[in-house]
Amino acid sequence: MKCRVCGQPANINLKAYNTALCAEDFISFLENRVLHTIKKYHLIEDGDIPVVAVSGGKDSLSLWHIMNKLGYGADGIYIHLGIGEYSDISLTKIQHMADTLKRKVYIFNVHDLFRKGIDELARAMRRPPCSACGMVKRYIMNRVCIDKGYTVLVTGHNIDDEASALFGNLLYWKREYLWKKNMVLHGIEGHLSKKVKPLFLCSEREMAAYAILCNIDYIYEECPFSVDAKSLVYKGMLNKLEELSPGTKIRFLKGYVKMVKEEVEERDYCAICGYPSYGGKCNFCRLLERFKIQGNIYFEEHGACNLDSPQRMVT
Numbered sequence: 001m002k003c004r005v006c007g008q009p010a011n012i013n014l015k016a017y018n019t020a021l022c023a024e025d026f027i028s029f030l031e032n033r034v035l036h037t038i039k040k041y042h043l044i045e046d047g048d049i050p051v052v053a054v055s056g057g058k059d060s061l062s063l064w065h066i067m068n069k070l071g072y073g074a075d076g077i078y079i080h081l082g083i084g085e086y087s088d089i090s091l092t093k094i095q096h097m098a099d100t101l102k103r104k105v106y107i108f109n110v111h112d113l114f115r116k117g118i119d120e121l122a123r124a125m126r127r128p129p130c131s132a133c134g135m136v137k138r139y140i141m142n143r144v145c146i147d148k149g150y151t152v153l154v155t156g157h158n159i160d161d162e163a164s165a166l167f168g169n170l171l172y173w174k175r176e177y178l179w180k181k182n183m184v185l186h187g188i189e190g191h192l193s194k195k196v197k198p199l200f201l202c203s204e205r206e207m208a209a210y211a212i213l214c215n216i217d218y219i220y221e222e223c224p225f226s227v228d229a230k231s232l233v234y235k236g237m238l239n240k241l242e243e244l245s246p247g248t249k250i251r252f253l254k255g256y257v258k259m260v261k262e263e264v265e266e267r268d269y270c271a272i273c274g275y276p277s278y279g280g281k282c283n284f285c286r287l288l289e290r291f292k293i294q295g296n297i298y299f300e301e302h303g304a305c306n307l308d309s310p311q312r313m314v315t
Ligand code: Q46
Pocket: 118, 129, 130, 131, 133, 134, 223, 224, 225, 226, 227
């Protein structure tokens, strides 16, 4: 098989695009795809200040690398969840990337605030680890954006993550979550940051190939809590459909983006921190209260969001 662009031997076959490319042309192809997605769907606009949520995995680290390469100077945010070696190794990969890019990375350590890792915190909350984790991550990432003056939070969700989650929501008609799979979620000034997903149309396989070809040093292990049986089944089913009819996932998500409309939700704001909530206080502030943690004092002592410790400054 030959590269469609240069005629050299191809390194990757992209059935969804009915094409094959050599390493160099694949790298340009993927970067252009991300750029095209950002522009076409207005993910990042003139004047926006983006920050990337990084986990240490191939998707978020590649995305951080691509954004900076494309000229979208972006810092990073990492939430250290206190999941043993997994969290520590992830952090070293992120610090390495921050050094390479010469960008700042904000690091929030769950254990510093709660004196517990996410697993123990979830047990105390009687919630599954991913539910506690999602709540803490959403809150902290939003707080970094708002307090530090970023206008858009960029995440590394790829087409496989999004298609399987959308498929699950459709299967059970979870109407309240349906519009939230969009690749842009608008913010509310002073309360909620805009969130975007530039890898929305890039597959897991493409991102792994990109990371390897660009020598991106990422953590291969998945989070030990990531074994969500249902989403793996959905991914497997969608991969089978993709094999039978290449391009299915792209058509599925593009069709969704065309028809979905963001729903305006009735919102209250937390009386303590201003985060959107459905009662007087948000879940995060309730959690701090439950553990008798003086959140505001803690955040003040540690800088605007306790995230000022290890960081790499822009030079
Ligand atoms: S990090 Fe957190 Fe994921 Fe691990 S505990 Fe679950 S939600 S699986 S993206």
